[in-house]
Amino acid sequence: MEYKVKIDAFEGPLDLLLHLIKKLEIDIYDIPVAEITDQYMDFIHQMQKLELDIASEYLLMAAQLIAMKSRMLLPKPELDQEDSDEPYEDPEMARQALMQQLIDYRQFKEAAEALKVHEGERMQLFAKPPTDLSEYENNDLTAIPIAGRATVHDMLHAFQRVILKHKLEQPLSTKIDRQVLPIGQQMSNVMDKLRKTNIPLSFQSIFLYTDRSHLIVTFLALLELMKMNAIVCNQSKNFDDIMIILGEGADNFEASEDSFDY
């Protein structure tokens, strides 16, 4: 099969076009409109055949490409027709505009790659939480000069972030995540983590992701493990972190991915 790449692999129509340009070894400064249009349409049709939901941006680009390609086939109109009702759109201008758009996008895509490298490097570095120096600290806020204080704007901004975070954590109504994380596998993950560190883990540290299905599967996995006595959960007082340790039944635990496939 020619196109093994899924539409999800692309960030949008420009990204897809850049992929095609690279694959076909086309010079980005001299894009053959007919060829790139055919290839692009091919891709879109393949996706439609697979009944994948194609975002409107991809269809808009398809329409633009087809319009450009068809205009290129038409002869250039005579000069005296210039002030007619239909203004003439020079397909060459459109081609140049698309080229510029692709070049602009490509350089930011490359910049994003560079940032990704920086991010990866930064994620390798860890620091301890700051030592609590409050015993020495001056807690008299009025001693802080006004210029050094937080402002109402800072506070509102903080609040806005809370609201955004809330909104962000709501599941997307348009996207259905079909990727199922088997409970058995998540049970194994939890057990592996406990065995590897061999120290009590906090309840929070088990939940690495905040998407709903992940939370539910992880929680069910913990319940199953408790039932099997493979783990024990402790909470020293109300609202304390729940700590998880290996239980007596831990040695008998051997889950396969499909052992709890519900």
Place this chain on the structure above:
Amino acid sequence: MKQAKIRSIIEGLLYLTGEDGLTIDQISKVIPECSIQELSNQIEQMKMAYNQNESSGIMIVDMPNGFRLTTKPFMADYAEQFAVIPKTAPLSQAALETVAIIAYKQPVSRISIEEIRGVKSERALQTLMVKGLIKEVGRAEGSGRAILYGVTSLFLDYFGLHDLSELPPLVEMMKNQNEQMDAYDLFYDHYKETINELSE
């Protein structure tokens, strides 16, 4: 494993765990190829090295079954001098979020705050109490009788407000968000029109 490598791992872990410190067992789990005896030896030598190194402001001290890194005694004066420097951002993000929720929703319990923020907020509340920006204003009805919090007059003073009515209304903020949405919808509608035009 080379001696230098062992020491570097121990130093790194001691740094990360800070005041909590490490037990020798924990170190041994991370470097299983070393005997407990060898690890203890290395740590003893590291202790001496820190003590003798005049360029170093930190040292290793014993704790039950383990060790932790701390600043040398002479640092106390400097730590104090550092602590009293007025910080440019005296309220952390967590504290700002928490005090904003309290200002707009008071009287409000810790649990309500945590529901909104999605994270534990005990420490932020403590900080705000110590700084005098919030206070207990009562207890919730019901079994838990949870503490309810409100802002203080120092809060108004700190943020330069005469009274709470001067706080920007929340509706404004929401409206801005809606505006953003509207602008987006306009943009999107424009897209759809273009598609229709092109496909005609």
Place this chain on the structure above:
Amino acid sequence: MKQAKIRSIIEGLLYLTGEDGLTIDQISKVIPECSIQELSNQIEQMKMAYNQNESSGIMIVDMPNGFRLTTKPFMADYAEQFAVIPKTAPLSQAALETVAIIAYKQPVSRISIEEIRGVKSERALQTLMVKGLIKEVGRAEGSGRAILYGVTSLFLDYFGLHDLSELPPLVEMMKNQNEQMDAYDLFYDHYKETINELSE
């Protein structure tokens, strides 16, 4: 003050402040008898000493306007075994592209970002806002008064950059240097402004 003493104080303070780090101003308030220049020199030499010392698992890294102590990169595996570190998921491709555009073109509106990327970017913007990597820096002129975005000092910290000038140059900008020189100068001036803003 002896050089060793200066270094020991700096090391002690770096240890205490951990991930918060220190600015050179703060150090200078604690050691007023040293010039900023001398303090910077000492820190540069300390950086080298940590890097060259194979028995050390820690090092000094730059952060916006300052420095902090972190574990060396090789420590990451050992550190993760401790599970003391909450693992954060890296940014998505969409968020990376969006933040790259904002970093290079700030102040910039959502619509400009979407024009460059060719796709909706609202969700990426929200993620970046929540992570504190971008902020509103103003409103565009004109009817829409669209929100303009810029990067925060946390952006620099997140990507381990000391300041915006460390961003890799955009390729195309270099290629068409002559043509775009004027535009570039403008762009660069704007950079400097933003840097100044961030360091305020």
